[in-house]
Amino acid sequence: MKILIVDDSSTMRRIIINTLTRIGYGEVVEAEHGKAGLEKLGQGGVEMIITDWNMPEMDGLEFVNAVRAQNPSIPILMVTTNAAKEDIVAALQAGVNNYVVKPFTPETLKEKIESLLG
Amino acid sequence: MDQSEVDALLKSSGGKTKKGGSKPASAPATAKAPAASEAVAPPAPVAQTAPPPATGEVKADPEGQVIREIDAVTEVTERETNKVMDQLDLIGDLVARQQALITEILANPGSQDPSIHQAINQVMGAAKEIQGKVFEAMDLLQFQDITRQKLERIVYHLRQIHDYIVDLLGTGLKNEKPAPSISRTIVQTGTTPDERKAHADSVVEAFRMGAQGKG
Known part of the structure; x- marks a missing residue:
């Protein structure tokens, strides 16, 4: 399961990667903004996006x-x-499947990822 | 922040800090009107704003020094937070190595004595606890991103004020950079994880119910 993480904060990307590794998702690709995210997505293999x-x-x-x-x-x-x-609704209307407000606990991230992956 | 960065920051502040870093002993703690009976010496002129540096080229500054300084602070805190994360990663690796060694010891027939076994298990338990605390500390470093975004919001407003003054005075350079995407709610964002989880979950749930209803 390859997960794409798109966040301009390198600290936040590391925190998310640490959490993902702990819960068994070790294969990640990173991007620091949407444009770079689209490039990484274009390279193929990504099965989930955290942005x-x-x-x-x-x-x-x-x-x-x-x-x-x-x-x-x-x-x-x-x-x-x-x-x-209104931000949460706008994101959902754009096509986001679920929403986490920072700062989060690893348990919350795990719960949301697992609910998305069924 | 190392000493060279402190020096650079002090230099870029245009000498706003006093030499020696402390107020003269006679300076009052707070400004107050002198009593009529007090012998008042003519007040020494106080520089409210730092004069431009005596040396160095003066350039048109569309960004503003304060904005640049805040940007520098966010860069430095992100870099330093990553250094803390490097150390935490290192501690995590060391604990994992310790756990592997303990597992090896437990497999040794010499460790099968109940008292030794119990002691080793206690060490293993402590190692797991340390690992948990390392992860917890890493998660708490989210405060850096929150703080950065709060500063970005301040920079956003400062840029607006700067551009407004440029418009008003008809002089100076406006910032040409596109307005960044900033959080409208960052001011209320705390550093305690999941403060707003229930709120976000309820909005997501209501949206899904609405979408189902429409479908």
């Missing part, structure tokens, strides 16, 4: 829209500090 919202170049919402235009089924989990109800 931040607020990023330079291309933000998470634009990224999700771009991904959904080419891949309607890949599971996408948004992990962000944006906690307003």
Whole structure:
């Protein structure tokens, strides 16, 4: 299971990778913004995406829209500090499958990933 | 932040800090009006803003020094947080190595004595506890990303004020960079994990119910 992590914070990417490794998902690819995320996705093999919202170049919402235009089924989990109800709804409307507000516990991330992967 | 960075930051602040780093002994702690009976010496002029550096080229500055300093702070804290993570990774690796050694010892016939076995198991339990605490410490470093985003929001507003003043005065350079995507709710974001999990989950659930209803 290869998971793509898109977040401009290298600290946050490491925290997510650590959590994923602990729960048995060791194969990850990283990108620091939406544009780079699309490139990594284009290289193939990615089965799930974890993305931040607020990023330079291309933000998470634009990224999700771009991904959904080419891949309607890949599971996408948004992990962000944006906690307003209208933000969550906008992300879900764009095609995000589930939503985690930062800061999160590893248990929450695990629960969301497992619910997405069925 | 190492000493060279501290020095660079002090230098870039344009000499706003006083030599020696402390106030003169006679300086009052807070500003107050002098009593009429007090013999008041004419106040020494106080520099409210730092003068431009005596040397060095003065350039048009569309970013503003404060914004650059805040950007530098976010860069430094991210780098330093990653150094902390490197150390935590190292501790995690050492604990994993210790656990592997203990497992080897447990397989040795000499360790089968009940008292030795019990002691080794206690060491193993402690190692697991350390590993758990290392992971917990790593997770707590999310505060760096939260703090960075709070600072980015401040930078965003400072840029708006800067551009407004440029418009108002009709002089200076406006920032040409596109407005970054910032969190509207970051001000209320704390550092305790999952403070808003229930809220987010309920919005997701309501959205799904609504989508099902429409379907």
